[in-house]
Amino acid sequence: LRQIIYQKELKMLNKNFYNTILSQTFTPCGNYLVLGDVYGQIWVFHLSKIIKPDNSTQQERLPKNVFTIEEDVQINSLVTTDNFLVVGTEGNVYGYHWKVIKSMKECKPAWKVTIPSNRDKLEKCDVNCMTYNKSTESLYLGCGDNNIYLMKMEAGEIIQTLNGHTNYIHSLCNIGNELVSGGEDGLVNIWDTRIKNIVNKIEPSKNDKIARPELGKWIGAVGFNEDWLVCGGGPRLSMWHLRTLNTSVIFPIENRGIHIAEFKENRILAGGTADYFYNLNINGDVISEIPISSVTIFSAIHQDDPFNVLCLAGSS
Amino acid sequence: MVKDSTSIKKRRKNTAPTENEGEGDIYTKVVEFEEKESAQRAAEDDANIYFDLCKNIRNYLAEVLLLKQENTNESRGRIQKGLSESCVMIAVLKKLNRLDKFRTITSRENLNTEKQKVDSTNLQYHNLLYEAAHLASEYTKCKQFKSKDEDIELVPVETFLQLAPELMTQQFKTGELTDAKRHQLHLAMLEWELTQRKAQAQLCDTFEEEKKHLATDIVALKNRLEGIGPKLTAVLEASKPLQEYLGLPIDKIQAEHRLAYLLPEPLYLLYALTDAYKQVYNINMEVEILGDYDEANQWKEMHQSLDMKVDVESEPEADQQEIEEVVEVVKKRRHRKISQVDKNEEKKKVLLESHPLCVQITMNVKSGFVLKVKFMFRPQLNIVTVTSSTDVPNTITANTAREALIGESILNELLDEDFGTESPNPSTSYQLQRVGFTSFAALVPKLGFAYNWAQKICGYDFLSIDKNQCNKPDPACVELIIKSIYRRLKSRIDLALQLQHLEQNLIPTIPDTVEYPKNAESTLTKWVLYSWQNYCQLPATAQLIENEIVQATDLFYSATISRPKATLQAVIAIKNNYPLKSPIFSLTLKYNGEFHGGNSDEIRDMERAVNLGWSTAISSASWVLSAQLRHLCSFLDVYLESLTPSVFPQKTVFFKSVSGRNRRKPFKFRKIGAGI
Numbered sequence: 001l002r003q004i005i006y007q008k009e010l011k012m013l014n015k016n017f018y019n020t021i022l023s024q025t026f027t028p029c030g031n032y033l034v035l036g037d038v039y040g041q042i043w044v045f046h047l048s049k050i051i052k053p054d055n056s057t058q059q060e061r062l063p064k065n066v067f068t069i070e071e072d073v074q075i076n077s078l079v080t081t082d083n084f085l086v087v088g089t090e091g092n093v094y095g096y097h098w099k100v101i102k103s104m105k106e107c108k109p110a111w112k113v114t115i116p117s118n119r120d121k122l123e124k125c126d127v128n129c130m131t132y133n134k135s136t137e138s139l140y141l142g143c144g145d146n147n148i149y150l151m152k153m154e155a156g157e158i159i160q161t162l163n164g165h166t167n168y169i170h171s172l173c174n175i176g177n178e179l180v181s182g183g184e185d186g187l188v189n190i191w192d193t194r195i196k197n198i199v200n201k202i203e204p205s206k207n208d209k210i211a212r213p214e215l216g217k218w219i220g221a222v223g224f225n226e227d228w229l230v231c232g233g234g235p236r237l238s239m240w241h242l243r244t245l246n247t248s249v250i251f252p253i254e255n256r257g258i259h260i261a262e263f264k265e266n267r268i269l270a271g272g273t274a275d276y277f278y279n280l281n282i283n284g285d286v287i288s289e290i291p292i293s294s295v296t297i298f299s300a301i302h303q304d305d306p307f308n309v310l311c312l313a314g315s316s
Numbered sequence: 317m318v319k320d321s322t323s324i325k326k327r328r329k330n331t332a333p334t335e336n337e338g339e340g341d342i343y344t345k346v347v348e349f350e351e352k353e354s355a356q357r358a359a360e361d362d363a364n365i366y367f368d369l370c371k372n373i374r375n376y377l378a379e380v381l382l383l384k385q386e387n388t389n390e391s392r393g394r395i396q397k398g399l400s401e402s403c404v405m406i407a408v409l410k411k412l413n414r415l416d417k418f419r420t421i422t423s424r425e426n427l428n429t430e431k432q433k434v435d436s437t438n439l440q441y442h443n444l445l446y447e448a449a450h451l452a453s454e455y456t457k458c459k460q461f462k463s464k465d466e467d468i469e470l471v472p473v474e475t476f477l478q479l480a481p482e483l484m485t486q487q488f489k490t491g492e493l494t495d496a497k498r499h500q501l502h503l504a505m506l507e508w509e510l511t512q513r514k515a516q517a518q519l520c521d522t523f524e525e526e527k528k529h530l531a532t533d534i535v536a537l538k539n540r541l542e543g544i545g546p547k548l549t550a551v552l553e554a555s556k557p558l559q560e561y562l563g564l565p566i567d568k569i570q571a572e573h574r575l576a577y578l579l580p581e582p583l584y585l586l587y588a589l590t591d592a593y594k595q596v597y598n599i600n601m602e603v604e605i606l607g608d609y610d611e612a613n614q615w616k617e618m619h620q621s622l623d624m625k626v627d628v629e630s631e632p633e634a635d636q637q638e639i640e641e642v643v644e645v646v647k648k649r650r651h652r653k654i655s656q657v658d659k660n661e662e663k664k665k666v667l668l669e670s671h672p673l674c675v676q677i678t679m680n681v682k683s684g685f686v687l688k689v690k691f692m693f694r695p696q697l698n699i700v701t702v703t704s705s706t707d708v709p710n711t712i713t714a715n716t717a718r719e720a721l722i723g724e725s726i727l728n729e730l731l732d733e734d735f736g737t738e739s740p741n742p743s744t745s746y747q748l749q750r751v752g753f754t755s756f757a758a759l760v761p762k763l764g765f766a767y768n769w770a771q772k773i774c775g776y777d778f779l780s781i782d783k784n785q786c787n788k789p790d791p792a793c794v795e796l797i798i799k800s801i802y803r804r805l806k807s808r809i810d811l812a813l814q815l816q817h818l819e820q821n822l823i824p825t826i827p828d829t830v831e832y833p834k835n836a837e838s839t840l841t842k843w844v845l846y847s848w849q850n851y852c853q854l855p856a857t858a859q860l861i862e863n864e865i866v867q868a869t870d871l872f873y874s875a876t877i878s879r880p881k882a883t884l885q886a887v888i889a890i891k892n893n894y895p896l897k898s899p900i901f902s903l904t905l906k907y908n909g910e911f912h913g914g915n916s917d918e919i920r921d922m923e924r925a926v927n928l929g930w931s932t933a934i935s936s937a938s939w940v941l942s943a944q945l946r947h948l949c950s951f952l953d954v955y956l957e958s959l960t961p962s963v964f965p966q967k968t969v970f971f972k973s974v975s976g977r978n979r980r981k982p983f984k985f986r987k988i989g990a991g992i
Contacts, residue, residue, distance in 0.1 A: 018923065295920060
């Protein structure tokens with residue numbers, strides 16, 4: 001695994017100095033890295049140029065394309081489908097054709113879906129996370145209005161709404177028919193997509209060993225495979241057995257908030273507001289740790305080919 | 317004897333002419349007869365007779381002798397006979413002699429006549445010879461003779477034929493030119509030439525006359541003009557009271573202009589441009605020339621003849637001489653060193669000297685704030701240096717406020733990266749090295765700043781070492797510079813006013829057009845000046861310094877905002893071109909530990925909210941800092957209240973304490989009702 005720590009160098013104190021990357025994704029061909037930041041901008045980079053810095057010049061390492069989706073609106077989540085780059089911002093979901101993203105021209109969205117909101121327009125509803133199910137071609141949106149929406153790609157409309165949280169949703173994870181969601185209210189809900197209902201729920205903050213009241217009870221990230229579920233946030237990163245919902249391992253990693261927890265093969269990738277990004281095994285041992293320069297990592301994505309990379313991005 | 321007799325006879329003839337007339341006739345007849353005779357008788361014959369006679373005489377004498385010896389009577393008779401015979405013979409001899417004489421005379425006469433003839437022919441011959449020679453020489457002379465007319469340039473024949481009057485030329489136009497005609501032609505041409513030349517000479521004379529006239533006219537006019545000078549000055553003197561009455565200070569302007577002519581070139585250019593600018597725009601600005609008139613005059617005369625640069629360049633030779641001489645005696649060496657040092661000091665002085673005149677621009681803004689900018693020209697270094705001073709009214713007492721306004725830093729970075737500590741003239745470094753100075757920056761306190769824009773408005777355009785500078789806007793425009801100085805002054809004054817309030821821990825008032833949260837629990841508790849070293853040591857500022865956003869030449873302050881139990885220390889860097897770049901805050905929160913942008917996302921967010929998004933117009937200079945501070949106060953409130961609402965009761969209005977995946981705090985201010 002290789003890593004990229006991304007920094008922008010500028011001599012002017014402008015917004016890029018204080019930029020934070022909230023979401024990343026790769027293009028379907030795997031050659032480009034797409035980033036979304038808190039100012040509503042999408043940055044497209046050539047992966048090969050960045051990975052081998054000796055071969056490329058400063059000029060080539062600059063973004064291939066930068067465009068703004070909406071001014072001053074956080075881009076909370078990015079998802080790659082075969083045809084589109086799906087962007088979740090505050091209140092809207094946009095879809096962009098890949099050709100448009102990779103070219104240098106003005107980017108216009110191919111489609112846009114507005115999240116229905118019944119509040120007054122003062123606070124827009126963030127689309128905090130999205131996950132895409134390839135087989136059913138459906139997109140799950142976890143939003144700031146405490147709901148999870150199901151959207152079908154062909155229809156381009158929201159089909160279903162799942163209520164189950166009392167505060168906004170931080171993270172979603174979907175494998176097959178199971179969907180796990182974690183939110184600011186401290187709940188981890190396990191849904192069955194066929195029946196569209198909560199099957200199980202966990203509240204890690206209720207566990208004394210896991211809970212960290214000084215940080216809060218919010219769950220920043222959830223991840224699961226067939227047997228195990230891992231989650232963390234304000235509470236410590238912990239692993240639970242899916243069926244029995246028993247706590248199995250509490251990971252002793254130093255942090256002040258988990259924003260990323262993901263299963264990769266037999267290992268767990270975890271990170272957040274910490275000095276390191278951790279690679280852990282299911283027994284709770286730290287296999288490797290990567291030092292990070294930003295305060296918090298909000299997004300970690302990986303791919304195996306054409307480049308074997310892990311990209312970490314956050315508040316820097 | 318014959319001669320005597322003839323001469324006696326002739327004498328007799330002469331003395332007795334009357335009685336000798338008849339004798340004369342006889343004589344002449346005799347002579348004639350004798351002449352004939354001599355002519356007739358052959359000379360040879362006579363010669364023979366003579367010889368015979370002589371012989372006979374000799375024989376007779378011999379006989380006589382014998383006879384005498386005999387001495388008988390017969391002999392005496394014979395002697396007598398012989399005597400008479402001999403007498404006769406002698407007479408014959410005489411005759412013969414006479415004849416002979418006649419003959420010689422006649423032959424002589426003939427000879428003479430012939431001689432005379434020969435002589436005359438000879439003479440004639442000679443005469444002819446001479447004449448011939450003479451003629452020959454005359455001939456050659458003639459041949460060599462160049463008539464004066466050959467020297468005279470004549471117009472070519474064709475032109476002559478065209479230009480001369482018809483009468484003359486007609487005979488030449490027809491028929492072939494024989495020699496005679498050619499001669500005629502030549503003569504005619506000469507004549508014509510003569511007439512033409514006469515005409516030209518006349519023309520020349522008339523022109524000369526005219527010229528003389530004009531010359532005298534000119535002289536007269538000159539005299540008049542010279543007379544006008546003093547009259548005009550008299551008029552000016554007389555007009556002074558009128559000027560005062562009308563308020564046109566023409567005299568003062570004249571005096572200034574007179575001084576202006578003595579300014580060195582770059583300063584003169586500056587003076588002219590700024591004067592023009594002032595007149596056009598009529599703003600509160602004054603341009604004056606400071607310095608002594610006489611000194612300037614002296615300086616000008618001194619430097620007009622000398623080429624000062626030659627002196628400096630003769631240094632290497634002087635150095636060599638020094639080295640050679642050092643090889644000498646020790647005593648002398650010491651002496652040499654002293655003079656060497658002196659020379660060096662002198663060289664330094666010479667290098668750094670400035671022209672006695674300098675231009676000062678005084679700008680007035682608001683009440684009591686006066687900025688004086690003085691431009692001095694350094695001829696050796698060939699640059700213009702600037703010193704500035706500000707007069708600040710007594711209302712500004714705060715240290716920090718004064719700091720912002722006082723002289724030096726006020727003109728720093730008027731244009732990008734122009735600190736004035738490096739001489740824009742690339743040759744200055746060589747000159748300084750030669751004399752022993754290390755760098756220009758060390759001399760700045762003495763000389764003043766050498767700003768790039770100062771060089772440009774004085775007309776100097778040096779090649780800059782940094783190529784990137786070529787793309788920047790051309791500050792040769794005086795207008796631009798003066799406007800930017802004004803803006804700088806105004807913004808600094810605004811800043812100073814704010815600082816004045818802040819030092820007393822009062823956040824100054826902000827105009828109503830700007831939105832800001834009005835109610836905040838946290839208050840400003842301290843405001844002090846901060847140093848660059850301290851700034852660098854704070855962890856909160858590490859990122860900024862690393863990215864070279866902040867530099868040692870900016871102004872630094874430290875503000876403390878507190879609410880019971882929690883303090884927020886903000887270190888503020890204000891750049892020289894405030895408010896074009898808004899002040900940069902670096903925050904450190906002390907509550908339950910120390911948090912700053914490097915270890916806390918929320919503080920980083922707070923920093924972002926307070927640093928970015930402000931208007932950079934000049935007009936905002938008066939409130940940007942205050943607005944930032946006010947916002948910061950309410951941010952602190954929001955943070956603390958959202959963090960632990962139990963400890964800090966919520967006074968500010970915000971909807972959600974956290975939102976979004978990054979759990980950000982609501983630091984955005986929107987004015988709705990009382991404010992959020």
